[in-house]
Amino acid sequence: MFSRRVPEDRHPNRLAAALAEARRGGRPLIDLTVSNPTRVGLRYPERLLDALADPRALTYRPEPFGLREAREAVADTYVRRGVRMSADRIMLTASTSEAYSLLFKLLCDPDRASVLTPVPSYPLLDHLTRLDGITQRRYALEYHGAWTIDPVDLDRAWTGDTRVVLAVSPNNPTGSALTVRDADELVVRCAERRAALILDEVFCDYPLSDAPLPEPAPLQRHDCLLFRLGGLSKTAALPQMKLGWIAVTGPDRLVEEALDRLELIGDTYLSVSTPVQLAARRLLEGSAPVRDAIGARIRQNYAWLRHATADAPDVTVLAADGGWSAVLRVPSIEGEEALALSLLVDHRVVVHPGFLFDFAHEAFLVVSLLPPPDEFARGIGIVTERVHAA
Ligand SMILES: Cc1ncc(COP(=O)(O)O)c(C=O)c1O
Incomplete structure (x- = not known):
């Protein structure tokens, strides 16, 4: 009756089940996995959502790529980052996740195409590829004081x-x-082998140092078809608004053909609501204080994390450039799952074990940098003590 796109085994893993149980108990937890920016005590400008009440939204104007004024507002975010981008090459979507799905429809025949994804990375990529009937093959990121792509592994994965x-x-x-x-x-490789590159940049506004993240020059050469993804969920810290985008660059002929085909896909779904499109510029610009507050918070928490573990021989914070999370390497004596379960059940601290992100080996813990700094510091103190006591 049902398709194989949805996995047979949909039971929560042991940790998720234990977390649900702990939450039912009602006692407070220190959640170092929180990724929802609207639940970490940040103040949003009071009138930010006024933009959604634009009376022009009473008229429906279906546009396969989205309303021009919203696409221009998105194009301006690239220009601010020093990336040349025309509104003509931007398509609006309901989210970054939807953007992936539309691009898989554009580029991949079900059961006859593979997508290479980095590992460790974002677990939702497993579902996004599977739900579109596409084979996922992993290529490794390697850590040697910094994470880089392993080109030998990239070639191994390529078929x-x-x-x-x-x-x-x-x-x-x-x-x-x-x-x-x-x-x-x-x-x-993508140019030579006629593959497209999808670059998920949802965290591009969140460097962990004071300087903005640099734009690697090869991306501006336009040698291969490149789809850049972003969205309000991270850029404006408003995941509930449901607005993402795809920005297309590359050789002109390929870009034109891709856009021509995307137009049909966009016209089929027309999934982005009119109010959020009309509000896009004001949401992008008006959310600057929240973006700044998140930036300050993740940098403060990351700096504290490094400071708090500087003298701990058994906890190493891996170097990171940006985003809302940090990775701790810990001894693999008892296993990630046992450690995460003990932190939850015995100490009421929630962390993600590395296996959820398919790290190549144990033992890693992943923590969010979004919690309020006092809570973050308390949680990290408990984690380091618990690791040390093992
Ligand atoms: C790397 C990455 N891409 C995409 C998304 C999903 O973004 P959206 O809410 O726009 O679908 C997330 C959400 O956490 C993410 O971490």
């Missing part, structure tokens, strides 16, 4: 049916941004 290579920069959860060399390795 005759590879249509898309996916990169996430900064990556979730490693926080690693593509280096110039990484970008070159990807662009050269």
Whole structure:
């Protein structure tokens, strides 16, 4: 009766089940996995949502790529980052997740195409590929004081049916941004082998140092078809608004053909609501204080994390460039799952074990940098003590 796109085994893993149980108990938890920016005590400008009441939304104007004024507002965000981008090459979507699905429809035949995805990375990529009937093959990111793409592993994963290579920069959860060399390795291969590059940049506004994240030059060469993804969910810290986008660059002929085909896909779904499109510029610009507050918070928490673990021989904070999470390497004596379960059940601290993101080996813990700093500091104090006591 049902398709194989949805996995047979949909039971929560042991940790998720224990977390649900702990939440039912009602006692407070320190949640170092929180990723919802609207639930971490940040203040949003009071009138931010006024923009959604634009009376022009009473008239429906279906546009396959989205309303021009919203696409122009999105194009301006690239220009501010020093990336040349025309509104003509931007398509609006309901979310970044939907953008992936539309691009898989554009680029991949079901059961006859593979997508290369980085590992460790964002677990939802498993579902996004599977739900579109596409084979996912992983290529490794390697840590040697910084995370970079392993080009040998990228070639190992590449097969005759590879249509898309996916990169996430900064990556979730490693926080690693593509280096110039990484970008070159990807662009050269995609151009030569007629594959498209999808670059998920949802965390691009959140560097962990004071300087903005640099744009790797090979991405501006326009050698291969490149789809950049972003959205209000991270850029404006408003996941509930449901507005994402795809920005297309590359050789002109390929871009034109891609846009021509995307127009049909966009026209089929028309999934973005009119009010959010009309509000897009004001939401992008008006959310600047929240973006700044998140930036300050993740930098403060990351700096504290490094400070608090500087003298702990058994906890190492891995270097990261940006994003909302950090990775801790811990001894693999008892296993990630047992450690995360003990932190939850015995100490009421929630962390993600590395296996959820498919780290190549144990033992890693992933923590969110979004919690209020006092709570974050308390949680990290408990984690380091518990690791040390093992
Ligand atoms: C790397 C990455 N891409 C995409 C998304 C999903 O974004 P959206 O809410 O726009 O679908 C997330 C959400 O956490 C993410 O971490």
